[in-house]
Amino acid sequence: MARDELRLAEPLCALSVTLDLAMAQPLEKSIRSCLVAIRLAQRLGLPAVEQRTVYYATLLRHLGCTATTHEEAHQFGPRAAELRPLAERTDSSDSRATLAILRQIGKGGGVRRLQYFTRVLTAGKTGEAEILLAVCEVGSMLAKRLHLGPEVAAALYQNLERWDGAGSPKGLAGEEIAIATRIAEVATQAVIFTNLGGPEAVQTAFGKRQGGWLDPGVVAVFNPDLLKDLDTIDVWQHALDAEPEPRRHVPADRLDDVARAFAHFVDLKSPYLFGHSTGVADLVDQAAPKLRLDDDQRAIVRQAAYLHDLGRAAVPTSVWERKSELRRADWEQVRLHPYHSERILARSTALEPVAALVGLHHERLDGSGYPKQSKAGELPVGARLLAVADVYQALTQSRPHRPARSPAAAADAVLAEVAAGRLDGDCARAVLEAAGQQVPGRLTSRPAGLSEREVQVLRLVACGRSNAEIARELVVSPRTAEHHVQHIYGKIGVSTRAAAALFAMQNGLFTP
Structure with a gap:
């Protein structure tokens, strides 16, 4: 349509x-x-x-x-x-x-x-x-x-x-x-x-x-x-x-009105959530031009931001308002809310592009997100942008288990996630600048969600170093080195040294 x-x-x-x-x-x-x-x-x-x-x-x-x-x-x-x-x-x-x-x-x-x-x-x-x-x-x-x-x-x-x-x-x-x-x-x-x-x-x-x-x-x-x-x-x-x-x-430019109304609907579920979805939408809308998204892409990611948390409706409010650590059963419900959001929206042909982004808003570049454990190569820029805005906006609001962080502290937390290889650096810069925060001159995220330490290990693997040699050079145990290597192979989707070397060259990882 x-x-x-x-x-x-x-x-x-x-x-x-x-x-x-x-x-x-x-x-x-x-x-x-x-x-x-x-x-x-x-x-x-x-x-x-x-x-x-x-x-x-x-x-x-x-x-x-x-x-x-x-x-x-x-x-x-x-x-x-x-x-x-x-x-x-x-x-x-x-x-x-x-x-x-x-x-x-x-x-x-x-x-x-x-x-x-x-x-x-x-x-x-x-x-x-x-x-x-x-x-x-x-x-x-x-x-x-x-x-x-x-x-x-x-x-x-x-x-x-x-x-x-x-x-x-x-x-x-x-x-x-x-x-x-x-x-x-x-x-x-x-x-x-x-x-x-x-x-x-x-x-x-x-x-x-x-x-x-x-x-x-x-x-x-x-x-x-x-x-x-x-x-x-x-x-x-x-x-x-x-x-x-x-x-x-409804004209395409009025679809925002529909999306915004349902953002208010779902954010009413708890006082801790008031204004969350609209706040995320404002951030992605201001950040989109910095990433050179065209008008259609900007509209889709903005509507995805309004609607990303619809699946919260499936989770009892007592879970969202639990002041102590979530139980295993609670976490299972929480981890499914992006899935519910995506399946709700995918029913509509008009909302299919929005649904695709919504289902990814809790995924991370290194595969540590949920519910699909998608990795960097499976995450389009709109999903990466939505993920960063969601994290930043949530951190600036109070939650049952913690007070709201200051904008500066929330920005630091986002930058730490970038350094850990979980959030996209370019999207983080765009969101933080849209939020009025200072961003360091050099801010990059590595391909496949690799951390800086994992890039170090990948370079050594590509050059033919054994696990024992990697362990000595990085001053870690051989077991830790082996764990790093296997984790890196899983992230980049290879199983041999030569393929790892090709991945590193294709992604410019031999360049400082």
Whole structure:
């Protein structure tokens, strides 16, 4: 797809998967709900303009869901994210069902579980109302930033209202609630209960909830046939095809607005992350001309910076806010967040170039990064630039386990990573200059992420020195010398002295 002819639905369908991750729901749950909602709107005979509101209001129904993850982790415990699917399907007027939620509070908190119960009881209805209001407000605000129109923004603000007036945040009732909101609720619950127990579970839930939680008029036109093909069709393509006319298009220069809105969405996940993605985007945008990137390349790496951390939504906030050392299980989740970011974005043809960079933002030149352990030759300049900007920006912000570093101290840390062969020297210079930092006159990064010591060893290997001779010359043990040699061979992808010598010559490593 040409970058000047983008259908807005395509990136938004891709990005809706982030909402599924944040809500701990199956992937494409939002897209499936959107399809069912459009079918309901058609059965109700809504005009195309209202169907379009239904489409976006359902697809992006949980746009405000990261607004309160910090508060939820604080109140409900380290496994607060697991409460979300349960809460989404629980009728608040059903005391027995609500009790099931209370039983989950504090799980995973060990001896602190009672503390979480106390926090929930202390917060009471006021605390709950504040959380619900925040979700609605943020969803509505982000819809406006996406230029989806006041109708979609209003529908998202009313997401948690109920037909009987017992919902939040305004206690609206009946037809005071936007029709798009009422349809989105029925469609979402239909998909949820289909996953849980099939058509019978849907009919049981609707029988109990119509006239209370759900609009009985919308429930009346629901038929299980609206769901029966969702496991056999390509729901992604069908959702794109189902967008009502006139379909929204976004100019290439407005794609930044979409990317920026989702940067705000994911950075809301924790106060420690506020402004991180937009800060990285500002740095790469200012640094790109210094690396002679053309306008298209500059736009792609800037959008990648906005979107690089979407995969954080898949990781519980309690992990990002852990003040002690991350456990092995925590690290496994953290190491996968670039993968999640890439897979989300790669669903959209328009965002494929962005996805390719996003998946590499934690890789390092020497192969020590994650999740792929890619090496220098596999990392394009855009990925190298993004990696440096991400490191610098993160260091200048506080994290649960450390305070923020000064800009000068963050710059020193980046330079140390360059010297160690992990970050690119040219990209580091560009980012640090964009950040207003002084950069030494000589700043280079070696090919394949080799450190300066490894370059020394490679020169000796290329000249035919044995491990014992290398050890004596560098004053290290023979075992250490052997380790260096094997590590270098792995980095540069060779297995013989002659190939190592050719690599060194091709990359000018015999020149001081």
